[in-house]
Amino acid sequence: MFIRTATTAMAARTxxxxxxxxxxxxxxxxxxxxxxxxxxxxxxNIEIYGEGESADYLYKVVSGTVRSCKxxxxxxxxxxxxxxxxxxxxxxxxxxxxxxxxxxADSTIIVVKRNAILALAARDAxxxxxxxxxxxxxxxxxxxxxxxxxYTGAKERVAGFLLQLAKxxxxxxxxxxxxxxxxxxxxxxxxxxxxxxxxxxxxxxxTITLPTSRRVVLRNRAALKRLNA
Amino acid sequence: MFIRTATTAMAARTxxxxxxxxxxxxxxxxxxxxxxxxxxxxxxNIEIYGEGESADYLYKVVSGTVRSCKxxxxxxxxxxxxxxxxxxxxxxxxxxxxxxxxxxADSTIIVVKRNAILALAARDAxxxxxxxxxxxxxxxxxxxxxxxxxYTGAKERVAGFLLQLAKxxxxxxxxxxxxxxxxxxxxxxxxxxxxxxxxxxxxxxxTITLPTSRRVVLRNRAALKRLNA
DNA sequence: CGATCGCTTGATTCCGATCAACAGGAGTGG
DNA sequence: CCACTCCTGTTGATCGGAATCAAGCGATCG
Numbered sequence: 001m002f003i004r005t006a007t008t009a010m011a012a013r014t015x016x017x018x019x020x021x022x023x024x025x026x027x028x029x030x031x032x033x034x035x036x037x038x039x040x041x042x043x044x045n046i047e048i049y050g051e052g053e054s055a056d057y058l059y060k061v062v063s064g065t066v067r068s069c070k071x072x073x074x075x076x077x078x079x080x081x082x083x084x085x086x087x088x089x090x091x092x093x094x095x096x097x098x099x100x101x102x103x104x105a106d107s108t109i110i111v112v113k114r115n116a117i118l119a120l121a122a123r124d125a126x127x128x129x130x131x132x133x134x135x136x137x138x139x140x141x142x143x144x145x146x147x148x149x150x151y152t153g154a155k156e157r158v159a160g161f162l163l164q165l166a167k168x169x170x171x172x173x174x175x176x177x178x179x180x181x182x183x184x185x186x187x188x189x190x191x192x193x194x195x196x197x198x199x200x201x202x203x204x205x206x207t208i209t210l211p212t213s214r215r216v217v218l219r220n221r222a223a224l225k226r227l228n229a
Numbered sequence: 230m231f232i233r234t235a236t237t238a239m240a241a242r243t244x245x246x247x248x249x250x251x252x253x254x255x256x257x258x259x260x261x262x263x264x265x266x267x268x269x270x271x272x273x274n275i276e277i278y279g280e281g282e283s284a285d286y287l288y289k290v291v292s293g294t295v296r297s298c299k300x301x302x303x304x305x306x307x308x309x310x311x312x313x314x315x316x317x318x319x320x321x322x323x324x325x326x327x328x329x330x331x332x333x334a335d336s337t338i339i340v341v342k343r344n345a346i347l348a349l350a351a352r353d354a355x356x357x358x359x360x361x362x363x364x365x366x367x368x369x370x371x372x373x374x375x376x377x378x379x380y381t382g383a384k385e386r387v388a389g390f391l392l393q394l395a396k397x398x399x400x401x402x403x404x405x406x407x408x409x410x411x412x413x414x415x416x417x418x419x420x421x422x423x424x425x426x427x428x429x430x431x432x433x434x435x436t437i438t439l440p441t442s443r444r445v446v447l448r449n450r451a452a453l454k455r456l457n458a
Numbered sequence: 459c460g461a462t463c464g465c466t467t468g469a470t471t472c473c474g475a476t477c478a479a480c481a482g483g484a485g486t487g488g
Numbered sequence: 489c490c491a492c493t494c495c496t497g498t499t500g501a502t503c504g505g506a507a508t509c510a511a512g513c514g515a516t517c518g
Contacts, residue, residue, distance in 0.1 A: 078379040093365035132361045136322035142371045149378035150307040150418040189379040191507050196466055420475050425498055442497060
């Protein structure tokens with residue numbers, strides 16, 4: 001399971017360009033994680049940590065995708081975030097995880113002792129700043145998500161989701177969806193059938209095309225943007 | 230429009246007992262704000278800052294209530310948070326506000342230069358830690374909000390909202406609502422009529438009572454909790 | 459090949475949005 | 489004080505759209 005890589009360098013630390021592109025600006029922290037952490041491979045659908053477990057580690061996605069979610073009593077599941085390569089997750093203020101995290105696809109993830117990072121932050125103001133920036137970025141992501149959930153219509157929500165993804169992993173106009181329709185549904189607060197239907201509807205409107213169910217091509221971004229803010 | 234009060238008194242500065250149990254640990258920051266900041270009175274429905282404006286200040290509610298929100302193109306408004314006495318808002322990572330803030334009721338608010346706080350944080354690790362904790366608490370609040378927005382039913386959302394409020398300002402079982410039905414609707418992603426209807430429905434179910442439209446008495450918390458997680 | 463899983467599509471039901479009217483205060487000015 | 493309006497909240501009726509139940513379809517895998 002463990003593949004502790006010696007982690008050569010990580011090129012040069014780009015001089016802290018915050019926000020935007022995820023990996024930049026977190027470099028000394030990011031580099032520290034790569035040095036101190038262990039590389040672990042998780043297979044699809046495996047739980048990385050559960051709700052309520054003590055938050056002893058910090059995680060950074062190297063490859064694959066992870067979802068953070070909460071299980072509700074009625075069996076429903078609320079997906080609060082998707083974590084893509086380069087992103088850090090598992091950061092908690094309290095001592096326990098308020099969410100669970102699961103690998104959506106086979107993923108390799110760097111795992112670091114939280115205490116080690118916090119100790120580092122206590123000594124190094126730059127690390128502390130980056131930790132804070134990271135949290136704030138999470139906040140921003142969550143605000144975007146909330147905005148999407150605020151929409152009443154299904155088309156608006158799906159459109160918002162697609163644009164959000166396009167911003168994060170834009171290979172031109174094509175998006176590769178790592179998550180299932182059910183994941184999307186739980187992320188958007190919709191039924192899986194509604195997600196599916198809305199997708200095909202957008203395709204019929206010539207707004208997108210679906211070469212396969214997991215690949216989306218944005219044909220008309222303007223039309224998508226018109227649906228949300 | 231501004232009434233920069235010379236800040237005579239306002240009774241005594243309540244010795245900063247912030248939120249829930251996490252009251253400890255935010256005091257030195259809170260105290261610093263009270264010392265460095267100016268007390269300003271805002272009248273009902275006045276904008277405190279607008280979306281896109283530069284985020285030069287940090288705010289702490291002394292009395293009254295503030296809403297953070299975003300205006301959408303279609304005229305809809307998404308309320309992302311309500312800020313109650315003792316709470317801090319306006320904290321941004323970037324240099325600009327991503328949301329606007331408006332006073333829901335006449336409010337007095339402590340306003341501090343953001344730079345002053347950040348400078349303080351750079352020197353004082355404890356202040357930095359508190360700043361981070363504060364951001365993380367905001368994150369937690371937003372997660373709760375997202376959970377509520379994830380519910381498909383109106384009853385579930387309203388129930389979640391009421392429980393959330395009860396946790397924050399519990400005078401026994403009675404909640405005093407500082408915000409209008411429209412504010413609640415925009416917070417929950419519902420139509421105002423639906424909020425109103427759901428309230429009366431909950432009253433008919435003997436789950437709550439509504440002495441007036443702005444006062445809610447929780448008669449059956451268990452029933453409310455049964456509706457959400 | 460059968461089996462399971464993920465996705466789509468169809469038919470129906472139900473619930474929330476919308477349009478519309480109305481009720482109760484609060485404030486204003488006569 | 490009353491008459492007036494404005495504002496907020498409630499209630500009713502209708503309509504549309506999303507949830508739900510149900511079936512079918514196409515992959516991938518043992």
